Amino acid sequence: MNFDLNDEQRLLAESVSRLMMDRYDFNQRKIYTMSEEGFSPAMWQAYGELGLLALPFSEDDGGIGGGPVEIMIVMEEIGRALALEPYLPHIVMSASLLRHAASPEQRAHLLPGMMDGTRHIAPALGEMTGGYDLSHVRTTAREEGAGFRLDGAKTLVLHGGCAHAFLVSARLQGRPEDQQGIGLFVVEADDKGVSYRPYRTQDGQSAAELMLADVRVAKDMMLACGSDAAPAIARMADEAIAAIAAEAVGAIDSLVKGTVDYLKVRKQFGQVIGNFQALQHRAADMVVELEQARSMALYATMMSRHEDAIARAAAMSSAKVQINRSARLIAQACVQLHGGIGMTMEHPAGHYMKRLTMIEKTLGDSDFHMDRLASAAK
C-alpha cells in the first residue's frame, strides 16, 4: 500500500497550488464572482497553459492521460482556493462522458476546443422529475429525417450559461425510469430551439435550466454508445463524486487551517481564544472529521474507475455520505469559532461554508446515497 504522490504528481500539485496562490486571493475571487460569467475566463486560459484542460484526455486523443489521482490533485487545489471555474462540469464530467461514450471521430471533433479552452461543453443530464437520479430521462429523441429531434428540459446544468455546447441525455425508447433507451447528444448552444436560463447558485457559482423545443441534431452528433448511455452516465457520476470529494477535502483542509490560525491570534479575556480547552477540543474534533473525509476521498479516487459498477457505486455513495457529514460538521464549527466575523461575506469562512453546503447538495445528498446503499444491501 502506498498513499504517497510520485514526483510528477507532486509537481502537478505544486504548480496548481502556485497558480491559485498567485491568482486567487480572497479579493480577486470576489471580483470574479461579480462578473457575468461568475468565474475568470483568464484563469481558464491559465488552466489551459498548465495543461489542466487536457489532463483527463488520453494521449491518443491529444490529451495528457491523467488518471483519477491527477484529477484528485487538481480538484483539491480548486477546493482550497474556492476556485470558481467550471473544471468539474466542463472538464471532469464532460471528459468522462466523452471517454466512455464517444467515438474517436467524435472526440477528434469535440476535444480540441475543450483542451485549448476556447469551447465550454457542459453535461446536461438531470431533470426536474428525476431528483438526483440521472438515468431518469423524460427528454425525448426521435429519429426524424437525417437526424434526431429533441424535446424536453434539463435542470441544474452546472455553469450552463457559458457553455458553447451541451451533452444532453434524451430518451430514444422506454419509460422515464428505464435504464435502457437513453442516448447522449451534442447540442450546440446556438442550435434552433435551444434556450436556457442561467442563474447564480448559493455559493457564488452558476447553473442553468435548459429548454429544448424541436431541436434538430445530426446523426453523427449522437454519441457512439447509441441508446445504451446509462452505463457511461453512471461512470461519469461516480468519477465526478470522487472529484467533488477531493474538492471538498481541499476546502475543508483550508477552512480548518484558517480557523486554527484564527484561534491563535483572536484575543478575548486577555488571551488568545485557542487557550480555551472547549475550543481546542472543537478543533481536535474537526481534525478527526477531516481525516475521515480525506480517507474516503482517497477511497473514492481509487474506486472511481473500478469495473464492477455495483461495487463502484457503493464506494462512491459511502464516500459522499462521509464527505457530506464532515463538510457540514466542520463548516458549522468553523463559522462558530470565528464568532461574528464568520457570519460575514467579508471573511472566507462563510464562503467555504456556502461552497461546502452546495457540494453536499450536488451529485446526491446523504439521503439519496443512504437510500442507494440501503437498497443495495437488501
Place this chain on the structure above:
Amino acid sequence: MDLQFTAEEEDFRQEVRAFIKDHLPERIRRHLIEGRSASKDDIVEWTRILYKKGWSTPRWPVELGGTGWSAIKQYIFLEEGLAAPAPELLPFGVSMVGPVIYTFGNAAQKARYLPPIANLDEWWCQGFSEPGAGSDLAAVATRAVRQGDHYVVNGQKTWTTYAQHADWIFCLCRTDTGAKKQEGISFLLIDMKSPGIAVRPIQTIDGGHEINEVFFDEVKVPVDNRVGEENKGWDYAKFLLSNERVGIARVGTSKARLRRLRELAAIAGPDGRRAIDRPRFRDRLIETEIALKALEITQLRVLSDEAAGKFKGRPNPASSVLKIRGSELQQATSELLLDIVGPYALPAQQSTDGRNEPPVGPDWADAVAPLYFNLRKVSIYGGSNEIQRNIIAKAILGL
C-alpha cells in the same frame, strides 16, 4: 404539581391567537413562513397594530403602558406571536433600552424616550459589541470623554443589528480608563443623526444586510443622555442582558417551522416523492419534534420558577440551557428544510446578470440555504453557546 394551563390562560391564548389571525397582514405572514426576514416596514406596521391594542410593550410597568399580564401570559403572548409567525417586536427598544430607562433613567428620560419606543416612532439599535469586545464585552474601548455638559465619543461598534434603520443607539462607552474594566463604563443614548457618526453595512453570508459597523468620530453627546450614574454602565448592561431571558429559546419560531416542514413534507416534490415517506427524513423530523417538546416544557419550568420569584433579580442559570438547546433546534429546523429541498437548495434568486427572477424549483426553495446560513448566528450572538456552557459549568455545577 400541574402541567396544565388554567382555563383562563387557555382563553387568553385563544384571544391572542384570534387577534393575530384577524390583524396580521397575510403578506407579512407568508413572507416570514418562507423563512425570509421581516422588513423595517413590516415590523413598524405590526408594532403599530399591537400598540393600538395596548400590546406593544407588554412587560413594561402598567403605568408606562404595560399589560400587567402574569409571566405565564407574557409567555403565551410571545409564543403565539412567534408561532403565527408575526414579526418580533424590535427587542432593542422594547426589551433592552426601555427597561433600562424606566429602571435606571430619570423622569425626563422616561418621558422623552419611552413613548416613541412603544409606537416604534423611534428605532433603536444596540451598540455593545466592538471588534475587540465580543464575548469579553467588558473590554469595550469606545471612549467617552467629559467636556462640560457633553461627552465626546470616539471609537467603533460592530455587528450592530439594524443600525441602518436606527434613530438612536445605546452604547457602552469607557469613561474611566484607570478603573477595573467593569467599573469604567457608562451607558449613553446617542442620536444617530449626530455629526461624526458613520454607518458601514456588513453583508452576512446569506446575502442579507442586518448588521453594520458604527464609527464615532468626535461625536458630542449631552451628559443628559447618560442613563444612571457615570461608570456604572456595566451594572445596567448586566441588567439588560439578564432581562428577557424567557423567549430566548424561540420555541414558537421552531414550532412554526416544524409545522411548515410537516406541510412541505406531505407535498410531492418535483420528483413526485414526498419527504414524509422517506424513513430517514421522517425520523429526523420526529426526533426534532420530540426535542422541541422537551424544550418547551423546560421553558415552562423556568418560567414558573421565575413567576414564583425563585431567582429574583438574578439571572436563572437554566436560561443557558434554553439558549443552547433553543438555538440548536432553530438551526436543526433549517437543516431539515435543506434535506427536503434536495438539489433545489442550489439556485439563488438572482439571475447571472443580477436581476431577480422567479426561483427555480419549488417557489420556497431559494430561501432555504440562506436561512440555514443566517441561523448560524443564533449560537453566536446573545452570549455564544460556548459562553453559555461556561455559565452552566460555573454557575450551576460549580466547576
